[in-house]
Structures are given as structure tokens and as C-alpha cells.
Amino acid sequence: MPANLTDYMNHYITIIEQEITNQLEKLEIPKPLKDSMLYSMNAGGKRLRPILLIASYEAFANDYKKALSSSVALEMIHTYSLIHDDLPAMDNDDYRRGKLTNHKVFDEATAILAGDGLLTYSFEVIANDPLLDEKQKIEIIKMLSHTSGPNGMVGGQILDMQAENRESNLQELERIHELKTGELIKFAIYTGAYLGNATKEQLQYLEEFAYYLGLIFQVQDDILDVTGDEAKLGKRLGSDEESKKSTYPRLLGIDGAIELKNQYVTSAKNALKKAEVEDSYLMNLTEHFSKRDH
Amino acid sequence: MPANLTDYMNHYITIIEQEITNQLEKLEIPKPLKDSMLYSMNAGGKRLRPILLIASYEAFANDYKKALSSSVALEMIHTYSLIHDDLPAMDNDDYRRGKLTNHKVFDEATAILAGDGLLTYSFEVIANDPLLDEKQKIEIIKMLSHTSGPNGMVGGQILDMQAENRESNLQELERIHELKTGELIKFAIYTGAYLGNATKEQLQYLEEFAYYLGLIFQVQDDILDVTGDEAKLGKRLGSDEESKKSTYPRLLGIDGAIELKNQYVTSAKNALKKAEVEDSYLMNLTEHFSKRDH
Structure with missing residues (x-):
């Protein structure tokens, strides 16, 4: 395992991106659909969610390989949500991370279908992982569908839309972010630790950690929208x-x-201590998230 | 089991619709999202796919209950695909089955999210079914993600769009329908038989049956567009x-x-005979599909 956080992240970004390519390139599907799915999956994402998942796994176990399919599935879910979020009927964004959004490069119909395709395929990727047993696959699929679906991220998107043109209080704001961003972060942290055989008690503290980490993520996003570059x-x-x-x-x-x-950073770090993983990369990643400039 | 096909279908429509309501009403999610998901799930679908799944199960086993979660999940997938298909960027339809389409009643953003929500939730419904063991759940989820995703229905939608304004030959036409309609029918037939403990050989013949049934479905759709009421x-x-x-x-x-x-009807019936289920309701349903007037 590389000794500093930047090397650690770069090491796993390479592995994650290789696996994304493997999983998508092997699809024998119509070219525009494949191109559109690949475009957004390779459009410069920071891979924070899959890295979190792997770091959470490595807080408890060695050899990331068991955590790889869930990491890639999670990134597919995250990416599909961005594609749909950018559509004219939603946020109507032409650019993301400095690149044209999916529907600007392809067209709206293809973007909708590429999103649907990535969402559906994410479950297939987990279901077909030869390194996981059936019990593990079902536990992960339960968690992924719950955190990304109507109970989780999709519900958060609706709340976010409703809040678009009115003022919310701090409690409402936290609820939106907990669902829209926090649930996928919870999936990352929970799934990694679950696959690494964390105890029930540790899993509970890690859910607490994930809750704060999601909020840190969002506060920093809002701060960057005012002070960023x-x-x-x-x-x-x-x-x-x-x-x-x-x-x-x-x-x-x-x-x-x-x-x-x-x-929130203090609370997140305390939760890591209670889970007895304060010497894992999750600690460094918390610091990193709270200070990121992009 | 009711003695004639109409009673049989009505019997299961009631059961399927009750389970759809159960699964959706228990969701504690933002109201517009729930309303939008419920609206399309209850907008007068004929429930042909879930009935097929149950009939396929009952060709091999008794008591439909094990087949219910897959049936409802399948109807959710079918419904999400209609919601997205009707969007302005896709087919731009204002009406379906005589009722306003989802995005006309709600708005485009809500319709996109309701579709995403139904798609995601369908996997959760299967993963949480207490009547299935983990092996069965994984087999069904593999099949559902494969038949409904980029390899299946979503791929078919892209091919269909590409074919919109040009002429295709018979072979291309069959390929589009095989993916766009046939794959979900394959899911229905395969899953029912699989859960009913059909043999490998029987499953093979049933895949053949499903292939022809999907084509019957589509040819009749095209015929009705010319001669229907x-x-x-x-x-x-x-x-x-x-x-x-x-x-x-x-x-x-x-x-x-x-x-x-x-x-195609002759070929479909022959496949049922080879699978030794010619006295099941699948036989009557084949006849019904080929003669339906709506």
C-alpha cells in the first residue's frame, strides 16, 4: 500500500479506471449506447466514491479485489445520476468538469438511455462477480438499490428540485444532502467494511462516520461555489x-x-476512532475531502 | 386455478396489482416521487408480462407466491421504460392507454426520476423477498439486469431510435424487437420456469418459446396499428x-x-410441447397474444 494519500489515490484510480474499461468494453451493444456510456464514465471523475469504498475495505482486510466490483458499480450509479441531472429538464448543464455534458455530445434520448444502461448494468456487474458469494452479493445489492433509489439518492434529487426556488432551513438542507450525496457515501463506507468483515458494532460507527463525511463533502461544495477557482x-x-x-x-x-x-470533521474522526480504524486511509481521506479545492 | 383464461388473467391481475400497491405504498419517500411512480404503475397496464411469469411458474409448480416479487419487479421495469420512452426527447407522447403520460401530469424532471426510481426499486423488491433464497435472488437479478439493460431492452431502444427514419429489412426489424420487447418476455418465461424448478432442457425450450412469443407480440402490435380500433x-x-x-x-x-x-404461433406451441407444458396456460396465452385487439 503506497505510503502517502496522493500516491494511494492515484494507485487506485488507475485500478478502478482499468476495471471500468474492462466492464464496459466487453459489452456487445449498439455503438452509440456504448460510446455514450463510456464517454461519461471517462469524463474526468475524481473517483472519490470508489476510492472510499476500497479504503473502507482496506481498513479491515487486505487485497482490494473483492471490493472492486462494488466500487465500479457505485461509480456507474454516480455517473448515471450526473447524466440525468445534467439534462435540460433537470439542471440543464452544458458542461461538467470542463467537458461537454453527455446530451450535448450525443443527444438527449441517448443520454437518458446511457443513464438507464449504467444504472441497470451496475447490478449486473455485482451479480456476476466471481469473487463474491451469493450472500455478499445480495447484501450489496440490497444496500445499493436502497441507497441509490427512491429511499436514497433519487428521493434526494426530488427534494433538491423542490428546494430550488425557495429557502430551506438548515435541517431541510441536511436532509437533502443526506439523501442526494450522503447515501452513496454510506454505501461506499458500509460495503467496504462489510466485505472486509467488520463487526456489527464497527459497521454502526462507520455509518456514523459516513453521515458526517457526506455532510463535509456538501458543505465544502457550497463553500467552493463561493470561494473556489x-x-x-x-x-x-x-x-x-x-x-x-x-x-x-x-x-x-x-x-x-x-x-x-x-x-463535522471532528465528529467524523471520532467515529473512526470508535470503530478502531483511526490509522486507516479513511482518516486521511476525511482531511482531504474537507480541504479539496475541486 | 380458474378454469378459463379470462378468469385466470383477472384473478392474477388483482393479485399483482395488490402487490404493486403494497410495495409502493410502504415507501417513505417524497410525495411527488411516490405519486408519480404510483400514477404510471396504475395507469391501466394489461399486466401481460407478470401474468406470463406466473403462468410460466405454474406450468411447473403450485402456489404463485414465490413468483410474485419477480412479476412485480418486471412490471416496474416495463413501466419505467414506458415513462422514459414517452418523454419529449424520446417518442414525445402525450397519451398512453388513453391517459396522459407521466411527464404531462407531473413534469419532465419528475418523470425521469420516477423512471429511475422504479428501475432501481425493482432490484430492491427482489433482493428483499423473504420467500426466495440467495441463490434464486442472484439468478433472477442477473437475468433481470441482463435482459433489461444495455444488452437487452435499453440496447433495443437505441436500435429502435436509429431505425426511426430509415428503412430496415426483416432481419434488422426482428433484432430490434427481440431486444426491445423480447428480452423482458424472455425474463418472464425463464424466471417463472426457473423458480418452478424446470429442468435445464425445459428451460432451453422455453427460451425458444419466449423468442417466438416476443415476435408474435410485436407483429400483432404492428398489425393493430393498421387495422385496430x-x-x-x-x-x-x-x-x-x-x-x-x-x-x-x-x-x-x-x-x-x-x-x-x-x-410464429405454430413454432411457439411446438416449443411448449417440447418443454412438455402444452397443457399449461402458456398455451392459451399464446393464442390470446396472437389475437389481442388492444
Whole structure:
């Protein structure tokens, strides 16, 4: 295992991206569909969710290979949600990470279907992993469908849309982010630890950790929309400002948002200590997430 | 088991619709999402696919209950595909089965998310069925993701779009329908028989049966677009005529299309005989499908 976080992340980004390519290239499907799925899967994502999943696995076990199919499935789910989110009927974004969005390169119909395809295929990837037994596969599929579906991310998207043009309080804001972003982070942390044979008690503390990590992620997103660097972020800033949508800086001021984020970091680290994995890369990743500039 | 096909179908429609309601009503999710998912699930579908799955199960075993979760999951997948298919970026349909389409009642963003929600939830429904063991769940999830995803239905949608404004030959037409319609029918027949403990040989013949049944389904759809009754069908006829899209009547003439359908019916029935289930309701359903008027 590489000794510093950057090497660690780069090491696994290479492995994850190789596996994404393997899983998609072997599909014998119509070319425009494959091209569209591949385009978004390779459009410069930071792979934070799959790295989290692997880091959570490695907090308890060795050799990432058992965690790889879930990591790739998770990235497929995340990517499908971005494709659908960018559609004209949703956020109507032309660019993401400095690249044209899927429906701008292909067309809207293809983008909708590429999203549907990635979502569906993510379950097939897990179901076919020869390294997992049936019990593990079912546990992961339960968790993935629950955290990404109507009870989780999809529900969060609806709440986010409803909040678009009105003000929310801090509690409502947290609920939106818990579902929209937090649930997939929970999947990453839970699944990694589950496959690594964490105890029930450890899994409970890690859910607590995932909860705070999801919030850190989102507060930092809101902070970057005010203070970030457009070139690094690959998107136009101040977009939150233009809508009436509530954000942490708007509700708490920029200093208040930073203060809250630091509280979340403390809570996240405490949860890791209680789970007895404070010497894992999850600790460094928490720090990394809270300070990321893109 | 009711003695005639109409009673048989009505009997199971009631059971299937009750289970759809059970599965959706228990979701604690944002109201617009739930309403939108429920609206399309209850918008007058004929439940042909879930009935087929149960009939296939009952060709080999008693008591439909083990087949119910897969039937409902299949209907969710079918319904999500209709919601996305009706979107302005796809077929842009305002009505389906005489009722407003999902995005006309709600909005496009909600319709996209309701489709995503149903698709994702279908896997959760299977994964949580207490009547199935883990091996069965994984086998079904493999089959469902494969037949409904990029390798199956989603791939068929892309081919169908590509064929929209150009002429296809009979072979290309069959390939589109095999993926777009046939794969879910294959799922229905295979899963029912698999759960009913059919032998490998029987499963093979049933796959052959499903192949012909899917084609019967589609030829009849094309025939109804020319000769059907708008009131019964709940949609405007002649829509195929307006696009350049190839259909069976256009390639073969209306008599040729009927002749081909009858050949498929013979082949389908022969496959049932080889599987030794010629006294099951699958036989009656084949007849029913080939003669349906809506």
C-alpha cells in the first residue's frame, strides 16, 4: 500500500479506471449506447466514491479485489445520476468538469438511455462477480438499490428540485444532502467494511462516520461555489447565488460554514476512532475531502 | 386455478396489482416521487408480462407466491421504460392507454426520476423477498439486469431510435424487437420456469418459446396499428405510417404479416410441447397474444 494519500489515490484510480474499461468494453451493444456510456464514465471523475469504498475495505482486510466490483458499480450509479441531472429538464448543464455534458455530445434520448444502461448494468456487474458469494452479493445489492433509489439518492434529487426556488432551513438542507450525496457515501463506507468483515458494532460507527463525511463533502461544495477557482473546478462559480436555493454559506455566512465543516470533521474522526480504524486511509481521506479545492 | 383464461388473467391481475400497491405504498419517500411512480404503475397496464411469469411458474409448480416479487419487479421495469420512452426527447407522447403520460401530469424532471426510481426499486423488491433464497435472488437479478439493460431492452431502444427514419429489412426489424420487447418476455418465461424448478432442457425450450412469443407480440402490435380500433387501443393509430420506420405490414403486406404471425404461433406451441407444458396456460396465452385487439 503506497505510503502517502496522493500516491494511494492515484494507485487506485488507475485500478478502478482499468476495471471500468474492462466492464464496459466487453459489452456487445449498439455503438452509440456504448460510446455514450463510456464517454461519461471517462469524463474526468475524481473517483472519490470508489476510492472510499476500497479504503473502507482496506481498513479491515487486505487485497482490494473483492471490493472492486462494488466500487465500479457505485461509480456507474454516480455517473448515471450526473447524466440525468445534467439534462435540460433537470439542471440543464452544458458542461461538467470542463467537458461537454453527455446530451450535448450525443443527444438527449441517448443520454437518458446511457443513464438507464449504467444504472441497470451496475447490478449486473455485482451479480456476476466471481469473487463474491451469493450472500455478499445480495447484501450489496440490497444496500445499493436502497441507497441509490427512491429511499436514497433519487428521493434526494426530488427534494433538491423542490428546494430550488425557495429557502430551506438548515435541517431541510441536511436532509437533502443526506439523501442526494450522503447515501452513496454510506454505501461506499458500509460495503467496504462489510466485505472486509467488520463487526456489527464497527459497521454502526462507520455509518456514523459516513453521515458526517457526506455532510463535509456538501458543505465544502457550497463553500467552493463561493470561494473556489473556476479553472480548478471546471465549472462556472456562483451558480448557487443565482437561484434562491439555500446553501451553507447563505444560511451561516462563509465563516459559519467553515466552522460547521470543522465540527463535522471532528465528529467524523471520532467515529473512526470508535470503530478502531483511526490509522486507516479513511482518516486521511476525511482531511482531504474537507480541504479539496475541486 | 380458474378454469378459463379470462378468469385466470383477472384473478392474477388483482393479485399483482395488490402487490404493486403494497410495495409502493410502504415507501417513505417524497410525495411527488411516490405519486408519480404510483400514477404510471396504475395507469391501466394489461399486466401481460407478470401474468406470463406466473403462468410460466405454474406450468411447473403450485402456489404463485414465490413468483410474485419477480412479476412485480418486471412490471416496474416495463413501466419505467414506458415513462422514459414517452418523454419529449424520446417518442414525445402525450397519451398512453388513453391517459396522459407521466411527464404531462407531473413534469419532465419528475418523470425521469420516477423512471429511475422504479428501475432501481425493482432490484430492491427482489433482493428483499423473504420467500426466495440467495441463490434464486442472484439468478433472477442477473437475468433481470441482463435482459433489461444495455444488452437487452435499453440496447433495443437505441436500435429502435436509429431505425426511426430509415428503412430496415426483416432481419434488422426482428433484432430490434427481440431486444426491445423480447428480452423482458424472455425474463418472464425463464424466471417463472426457473423458480418452478424446470429442468435445464425445459428451460432451453422455453427460451425458444419466449423468442417466438416476443415476435408474435410485436407483429400483432404492428398489425393493430393498421387495422385496430382506436378506442380499444387508447392511442392514435397509423403512427407507424407517418414515420419512415419499417413495420411487418409495410415489409410484408398485411396478409403477409398475419401469415408470419401464424407461423410464429405454430413454432411457439411446438416449443411448449417440447418443454412438455402444452397443457399449461402458456398455451392459451399464446393464442390470446396472437389475437389481442388492444
